[in-house]
Amino acid sequence: MESQIEVKNPATGQTIQKISTTSVEKLPAIFQKAREVQKDWAQIPLKKRCKKLTDLRECIVTHCDDLIDLISNENGKPKIEAMVHDLIPSLDALTNFSKSARKVLSDRSIPLINPVLKTKVSKLDFWPLGIVTVISPWNYPFFLPFTEVIMALVAGNAVILKPSEVTPLCGLKIQELCEEAGFPRGLVQTVIGDGKIGAAIIDQKPAKIFFTGSVNTGKRIAKQASECLIPVNLELGGKDPMIILSDADLDFASSIALWGTFANSGQICASTERILVQESIADEFKKRIKEKVSQLKFNPTNMKDTDLGAITFKNQKTVLEKQIKDAKNKNASFLTGGKFRKNKISLEPTLIEDNGADLEAYIEESFGPIAVIKTFHSIDEAVELANRSKYALSASVVTSNLSLGEDIAKRLETGTVLINEVAYAPGLTETPWGGLKDSGYGKRHSDIGLLEFVNIRHINKPISRALIFKSFWWFPYSPYQYITFRKMIAIYHKSWFDKLKALPLFLWNFVQFFKKEKRL
Numbered sequence: 162m163e164s165q166i167e168v169k170n171p172a173t174g175q176t177i178q179k180i181s182t183t184s185v186e187k188l189p190a191i192f193q194k195a196r197e198v199q200k201d202w203a204q205i206p207l208k209k210r211c212k213k214l215t216d217l218r219e220c221i222v223t224h225c226d227d228l229i230d231l232i233s234n235e236n237g238k239p240k241i242e243a244m245v246h247d248l249i250p251s252l253d254a255l256t257n258f259s260k261s262a263r264k265v266l267s268d269r270s271i272p273l274i275n276p277v278l279k280t281k282v283s284k285l286d287f288w289p290l291g292i293v294t295v296i297s298p299w300n301y302p303f304f305l306p307f308t309e310v311i312m313a314l315v316a317g318n319a320v321i322l323k324p325s326e327v328t329p330l331c332g333l334k335i336q337e338l339c340e341e342a343g344f345p346r347g348l349v350q351t352v353i354g355d356g357k358i359g360a361a362i363i364d365q366k367p368a369k370i371f372f373t374g375s376v377n378t379g380k381r382i383a384k385q386a387s388e389c390l391i392p393v394n395l396e397l398g399g400k401d402p403m404i405i406l407s408d409a410d411l412d413f414a415s416s417i418a419l420w421g422t423f424a425n426s427g428q429i430c431a432s433t434e435r436i437l438v439q440e441s442i443a444d445e446f447k448k449r450i451k452e453k454v455s456q457l458k459f460n461p462t463n464m465k466d467t468d469l470g471a472i473t474f475k476n477q478k479t480v481l482e483k484q485i486k487d488a489k490n491k492n493a494s495f496l497t498g499g500k501f502r503k504n505k506i507s508l509e510p511t512l513i514e515d516n517g518a519d520l521e522a523y524i525e526e527s528f529g530p531i532a533v534i535k536t537f538h539s540i541d542e543a544v545e546l547a548n549r550s551k552y553a554l555s556a557s558v559v560t561s562n563l564s565l566g567e568d569i570a571k572r573l574e575t576g577t578v579l580i581n582e583v584a585y586a587p588g589l590t591e592t593p594w595g596g597l598k599d600s601g602y603g604k605r606h607s608d609i610g611l612l613e614f615v616n617i618r619h620i621n622k623p624i625s626r627a628l629i630f631k632s633f634w635w636f637p638y639s640p641y642q643y644i645t646f647r648k649m650i651a652i653y654h655k656s657w658f659d660k661l662k663a664l665p666l667f668l669w670n671f672v673q674f675f676k677k678e679k680r681l
């Protein structure tokens with residue numbers, strides 16, 4: 162049954178638009194349409210599909226200002242973040258995949274190692290999965306679903322997009338932009354609603370599910386998908402550590418931690434939520450970051466002149482409230498924040514000092530403007546602390562010694578490590594993105610991520626018509642055949658002396674094998 166969603170600007174509380182949800186009964190027709198359109202789309206040459214991405218890029222550039230307004234209004238984020246975090250990486254993604262897809266998805270030859278097989282050629286042929294579903298969250302309402310959608314399209318798939326019920330307008334806009342850019346109608350269809358319609362989409366058996374969201378929902382989806390063996394790619398939560406070494410410039414270190422923790426109001430899967438700072442600089446670091454927090458502007462009625470945006474999803478407040486309460490109950494001290502503002506939903510930028518009491522805010526994902534500061538003595542201790550988490554999405558290392566930073570990076574069990582940068586890796590679509598442990602599995606973006614959107618077919622054939630013959634290892638099995646292969650092991654895998662020793666017997670048996678054996 163259809164119902165209505167009232168989409169509100171989370172920063173002002175004003176209604177932007179009321180839209181109807183998609184009823185479950187409509188899904189079979191939506192899938193049928195996608196099936197029909199995808200068949201033709203898959204026949205379009207790869208080069209032309211890549212060209213369509215550049216058409217889409219032009220279209221987005223034309224609507225750039227409207228899109229920034231939409232993203233900012235629907236999500237409650239500052240306009241600069243809508244542009245720099247959502248829009249610009251989306252444009253970069255179009256540039257990237259319009260070029261890289263030609264290389265990555267074109268047929269590829271694979272040289273075969275065994276000399277007996279030199280008469281054959283193997284190649285990989287990449288073909289579309291069919292209909293894929295993209296289920297996305299609200300924190301990057303445009304960028305996150307958009308990159309999945311364009312990767313799916315360039316690979317020849319149709320997409321059923323289910324944006325978050327909190328930010329459905331960006332999802333609808335993605336469909337509209339694709340149609341305006343000339344992608345066939347029905348190739349991208351946006352389904353509106355909450356988790357129930359998300360689950361109903363999976364019941365329609367899409368070829369693959371690309372899910373971004375919370376760990377609990379990810380587990381639920383993986384379980385449902387496993388019933389029908391539908392492959393799932395899961396991008397889930399994070400609890401990213403930032404390791405700040407004593408050799409770091411303190412002004413730089415306090416700025417990177419400030420942005421890493423509070424950009425997008427902390428609602429980034431790759432936000433810094435655990436600040437690990439070396440003991441010798443901890444006091445000065447805290448002093449500086451506290452001072453910088455006090456300078457952050459919060460101006461919800463003017464998203465062009467604010468550093469901090471809104472808490473987008475009101476239910477997130479419950480998580481933040483619980484973590485604050487837990488820290489207070491455990492007598493942790495608050496370097497900054499810890500209180501909700503007058504609007505009752507926005508939390509002041511909050512930095513909690515760890516007191517060894519297993520704070521929830523140190524262990525569980527906050528997904529809001531909270532980080533816990535913990536000190537360490539040695540690098541070994543920092544690495545151990547960083548790795549001690551059920552999440553493993555990404556991490557940052559702050560140091561003026563870049564080679565030491567890289568050594569530490571290689572000891573961190575996580576998907577991405579940024580040295581002297583923070584939280585921006587999901588926006589680099591040239592590089593793979595994805596975590597381990599409770600942060601999910603599978604890679605997004607990059608050449609590797611593009612391959613998640615295709616079936617891979619291996620094709621093997623003789624190099625030429627003249628080389629169509631019965632293979633040596635077919636029936637009948639015989640002693641000549643056995644000795645030929647046995648001597649071959651020596652010829653190809655042993656010393657020169659052993660090779661020469663094996664050669665006469667190899668040749669003799671090989672000739673006998675041909676002369677005396679009639680292949681079946």
Ligand code: NAD
Pocket residue numbers: 296297298299300301305323324325326354355356357358359360361373374375376377378379381382396397398399429430474526528554587600
């Ligand atoms: P969520 O799990 O509540 O919802 C995500 C999406 O799943 C929504 O569209 C929702 O309607 C849908 N959904 C809910 N139940 C479903 C079901 N049973 N079947 C199908 N679909 C269902 O997450 P959220 O609150 O929207 O997003 C916040 C979470 O997303 C955080 O944990 C954050 O870390 C994570 N996230 C991860 C990444 C990443 O790249 N790893 C990026 C952004 C956000």
